[in-house]
Amino acid sequence: MSLRIVVAVKYVPDATGDRHFAEDLTTDRDAVDGLLSELDEYAVEQALQIADAADDAEITVLTVGPADAKDALRKALSMGADKAIHVEDDGLHGTDIIGTSLVLAKAIEHAGYDLVVTGMASTDGTAGVVPALLAERLGIPQVTLLSEVKVEDGKVTGRRDGDAASETLEASLPALVSVTDQSGEARYPSFKGIMAAKKKPVEALDLSDLGIDEAEVGLEGAWTKVEDATARPPRTAGTIVKDEGEGGKQLAEFLASQKFI
């Protein structure tokens, strides 16, 4: 039996760009170029390694996002995933985390799965809660924030390095896994991979295909409301000195003047 892996990947504005809010206080996705969230590359990488270790596996990459989000899917396909699902609908604009998790969960069920793999957090929203929400919605074990992961004999095992302790986790499939940036460098797509990706199937789905009521998504349906977004005032220029042999002492003087010493 083939191991069916679904990897959820997000298309995000480039973090090194000048990110802004649109007038309706949603993330402005036009001002800055988008790309596959770097943290989701780790998810694709681990899915590829798990698939390699399995006798027979198929990886579907899934994104919920605007038309351009196809770029993120192409990148994941060029890394080696087999096929893609793109959920796109005008009604999705402004959907919050709870709504996004609903759409993702429906799409994952539509795809069919034994294992769901996600990144640790999106680089734009940085909430890091979609994985837990998906596990709750799908009713499967969450094996999350892993820096090491292995799938064998119908079981997921992994290491989770938490604040207070490092834990070894184990769960039976079907399960959801999220991986951190400590899980191992993501591969670069090869030229062959990039060419092959162009021929791989991308299934387009909208809300009605997934049987989702528009009232549960979008800005109107959101469970949260952003009421105000203000650019952080630029920090007032500080004092910068060149070390001429007394730099450490000058710094100490500054710290003393601020009552840190």
Place this chain on the structure above:
Amino acid sequence: MGEVLVYVDHVDGAVRKPTLELLTLARRLGEPVAVHLGPGADTAAPVLAEHGATRVLTADASEFADYLVVPKVDALEAAAKAVSPIAVLVPSSGEGKEIAARLALRLGSGIITDAVDVEASDAGPVATQSVFAAGFTTKSRISKGVPVITVKPNSAPVESAPAAGAVEQLAVEFGALATGTKVTARTPRESTGRPELTEAAIVVSGGRGVNGSENFHIIEALADSLGAAVGASRAAVDAGWYPHTNQVGQTGKSVSPQLYIANGISGAIQHRAGMQTSKTIVAVNKDAEAPIFDLVDYGVVGDLFQVVPQLTEEIKTRKG
């Protein structure tokens, strides 16, 4: 006045500082009711009462330690059913956010993560967040259900506000999913004797400029002279010079101390995301063009191997 559930983060009953900060915020919204899961409730309860908990709901069961996240969600859900809170506050750790998210879903509620402030309003709590690598500050509300908010460490002062803190047993029934993910081994992190990175008033960090694990003692010595926590950039962590638990930034810890000292760190956006809200920022870097200097209150352009030891010596001298 309504009650506000506060999830208690603790190690065997030793309450961690962010929970006490949550009690301060909870008092702005209503009457704090603390939820303490696992062992040590006797130790924790007086501390929670001292900081404003009117009640302390406790449950202890081996499931909390033996299985990941879900047993705690079951318990918080039971607490929410028993109390009918007007809001739920949870510390923003990896685990805290996962617990909060699943709870929100079960309560049919919205969730706000990583708040840096929470205020009361007629329309319910308003949470302040710092987003896009601290480039923007947003204010948000939850429009459906019981507001569930996770709050970052160092977002509010710890205040003494003695309350009754009556300890009550919480009855918890674990659902079928509770035992889904087994914790088969646990290695506690070794204590360094230094303050917790996210809780520290001062953080001293080292980056690629430190140039080797054997040199990190320079950073540690400065930290110790100030009673500070030690942080590291991802470049230093990836090179294996310092543990990942000390990484500051987007994929590490997010810190907001009174004073942040960056040594040999360029100030990439992903690093800034984790430290930009620090009150006072100081940097030592030999490259005058390094972007970190855009953030600093005070910067020294120089070789950290000269500047940092001199600074440490001077601090020691001044402190006598």
